[in-house]
Amino acid sequence: MEKWPQTPKKEKAEEKRLPPLPNVDEVKQVVTRFSPNPDCVLHLGSARAILLSHEYARVYNGKFVLRFEDTDPKVKRPSLEFYDYIRQDLAWLDCKVDEEYIQSDRIPIYYEYAKRLIGDGNAYVCTCVPDEFREKTVNKEPCPCRDLSPQEHLERWQQMLDGGYPEGSAVVRVKTDLNHPNPAVRDWPALRVIDSAKYPHPRVGSKYRVWPLYNMAAGVDDHLLGITYIIRGKEHLTNGVRQEYLYRHLGWEYPQAIHYGRLKITGAFLSKSKIVEGVKSGEFAGWDDPRLATFAALRKRGITAEAIKKMIVDVGPKPADVTLSWENLYSYNRKILDPQCDRYFFVADPVKLTVKNVPKAFDVKLPLHPEKPEGGVREYTVTPTGEEAAVSVWIAKTDAANMEGGKVVRLMELFNVKIEAASDAAVQAVFVSESYEDVRKVRAQLIHWIPVGEEFPCSVVMSDASSVAGFAEGACKKLKPDAVVQFERFGFVRIDAAAEKLEAYYAHK
RNA sequence: GCUCCGGUAGUAUAGUCCGGCCAAGUAUAGUGGCCUCUCGAGUCACGGACCCGGGUUCGAAUCCCGGCCGGAGCACCA
Numbered sequence A: 001m002e003k004w005p006q007t008p009k010k011e012k013a014e015e016k017r018l019p020p021l022p023n024v025d026e027v028k029q030v031v032t033r034f035s036p037n038p039d040c041v042l043h044l045g046s047a048r049a050i051l052l053s054h055e056y057a058r059v060y061n062g063k064f065v066l067r068f069e070d071t072d073p074k075v076k077r078p079s080l081e082f083y084d085y086i087r088q089d090l091a092w093l094d095c096k097v098d099e100e101y102i103q104s105d106r107i108p109i110y111y112e113y114a115k116r117l118i119g120d121g122n123a124y125v126c127t128c129v130p131d132e133f134r135e136k137t138v139n140k141e142p143c144p145c146r147d148l149s150p151q152e153h154l155e156r157w158q159q160m161l162d163g164g165y166p167e168g169s170a171v172v173r174v175k176t177d178l179n180h181p182n183p184a185v186r187d188w189p190a191l192r193v194i195d196s197a198k199y200p201h202p203r204v205g206s207k208y209r210v211w212p213l214y215n216m217a218a219g220v221d222d223h224l225l226g227i228t229y230i231i232r233g234k235e236h237l238t239n240g241v242r243q244e245y246l247y248r249h250l251g252w253e254y255p256q257a258i259h260y261g262r263l264k265i266t267g268a269f270l271s272k273s274k275i276v277e278g279v280k281s282g283e284f285a286g287w288d289d290p291r292l293a294t295f296a297a298l299r300k301r302g303i304t305a306e307a308i309k310k311m312i313v314d315v316g317p318k319p320a321d322v323t324l325s326w327e328n329l330y331s332y333n334r335k336i337l338d339p340q341c342d343r344y345f346f347v348a349d350p351v352k353l354t355v356k357n358v359p360k361a362f363d364v365k366l367p368l369h370p371e372k373p374e375g376g377v378r379e380y381t382v383t384p385t386g387e388e389a390a391v392s393v394w395i396a397k398t399d400a401a402n403m404e405g406g407k408v409v410r411l412m413e414l415f416n417v418k419i420e421a422a423s424d425a426a427v428q429a430v431f432v433s434e435s436y437e438d439v440r441k442v443r444a445q446l447i448h449w450i451p452v453g454e455e456f457p458c459s460v461v462m463s464d465a466s467s468v469a470g471f472a473e474g475a476c477k478k479l480k481p482d483a484v485v486q487f488e489r490f491g492f493v494r495i496d497a498a499a500e501k502l503e504a505y506y507a508h509k
Numbered sequence B: 001g002c003u004c005c006g007g008u009a010g011u012a013u014a015g016u017c018c019g020g021c022c023a024a025g026u027a028u029a030g031u032g033g034c035c036u037c038u039c040g041a042g043u044c045a046c047g048g049a050c051c052c053g054g055g056u057u058c059g060a061a062u063c064c065c066g067g068c069c070g071g072a073g074c075a076c077c078a
Helices: A044-059 A080-092 A107-119 A130-138 A150-162 A214-224 A234-250 A272-281 A295-300 A305-315 A326-340 A436-440 A474-478
Strands: A031-034 A063-068 A099-102 A123-126 A171-174 A189-193 A210-212 A229-233 A256-260 A263-265 A322-324 A346-348 A350-356 A362-367 A377-382 A391-396 A408-411 A416-422 A426-433 A445-447 A455-461 A467-473 A484-487 A491-498 A502-508
Touching: A031 A044, A031 A229, A044 A063, A044 A229, A044 A256, A044 A263, A044 A305, A063 A080, A080 A295, A107 A123, A107 A150, A107 A171, A107 A189, A107 A210, A107 A214, A107 A234, A123 A150, A171 A214, A171 A234, A189 A214, A210 A214, A214 A234, A229 A234, A234 A256, A295 A305, A305 A322, A305 A326, A322 A326, A326 A484, A326 A491, A326 A502, A346 A455, A408 A436, A426 A436, A455 A474, A467 A474
Parallel strands: A031 A063, A063 A099, A229 A256, A263 A322, A346 A391, A350 A426, A408 A445, A455 A502
Antiparallel strands: A123 A171, A171 A189, A189 A210, A346 A467, A350 A391, A362 A377, A408 A416, A416 A426, A455 A467, A484 A491, A491 A502
16 A cells, blocks of 8 residues: 555546445445336436446446336336337447346246245235324334234235235235334335236236235345346435345345435426326327437437436436536537537528629538548539629528628638628628638628528427428438538537438537 | 435536545536637636534534435335
């Protein structure tokens, strides 16, 4: 150990890393898991769970497990479509799944442990009505079922499995300390009866009447699957306490748990029920409606998985709640997009600008990327026609609105013009000069343009789901879906479709 | 009500465990300059924070006590 390390000054641009996992030397291998209920698509609210779990597994050369927690066919009923959506989202996030499990395939395993717990007197079948049970435990008193013999409870258990108890009339409880200061942990419910004919499970149908609750299923699985680090939201804090009783009964050692705070993003609602409701009612166009913070929507808008990951790693696993702003995400994304995206002109709400007295034809070469001159160009020729030697180009309505007689503006990379007359419908101008230097010192406005005849219809869906119609330049005809480009002076967009016309989704400035 | 967890600039984060290098670093957002044939990027500068009150100490963002504020759990949900 160096007593006086020559601590160098902190490097400024140092990449932020995750804090080290506690007690890593005590485990053979780091195994983490992400365990969603497939009752909705994934959204930014799950990003911490996914990316932290996956990232820690990678950093320590461990394993990352995906486990579908689909043990509630009634209240939070899973739906078949979401299993695959979730797999796709993880793949998109570049989170490779080393092992996958589905709890609805593992019901007999939970039964086995339930039986063992009951037989050992560590769990019991409670037939009390919930209110009466609650009344007892709040006062630290056992319910009438608790002290019956294990033998009797085994018989009740068999009856539960055989259909002898209708839904709601019996529940298996794991024994805890009735004096535990937190009433919420006292003799928690582990398995319950669900009318499987009425509420068939989307995967296994009506095969099971008895379903494990979260703490039973997750608790058993975390041990059986060798999970060494549970990384989950702090709303699970008391579940950890509850599960420790289960582990003690079974002679297991509870994994290490890291509880992070809730992640929100300003203005976005990250409530699964609202998302599902809104999509089903048609309020949202789909799971990828740009107003949603689902991964599907972010992907559609050209937000990169890399940006999301970087942001989550920067935020880290601390237990404080965080409310991120979209600007923050955009900034991460912009850093990734800016160096790699080609530039094109997109004219929103086009207005025709006619320039007179153009002395000659101009061949223009517009670089695809300002910092990469070798990266290629878009080429256009503008040729004056008619007695007035006129050239017509499309410009954005917002630019046209800024024009007034006498004002000099530069059509980027083309030439300078002086405005003669401007209205919402058309702008008249006259050629002034070609050189950029001429107008640079007077700081003339630089505007983008598309030659009339070179336009390609394009609509951009904005982040509030509104749509902006306009023209993209002709070179955009060769763009393929999924390309992310920057429409200069407009923002980054992801091309969603490119056939008769271009359809794009707006990412951010 | 009971139990638990948090609180550093607009937002997020570093530092808190092991008090001094923190008159608090970084990112983003804001403002201004430079640069640039994008209102983009880059670059330089500026403004901006330790929830409050006591205590311990030569010294507290960091330790102790009290308070305030925020969040979560208290489901036969996950």
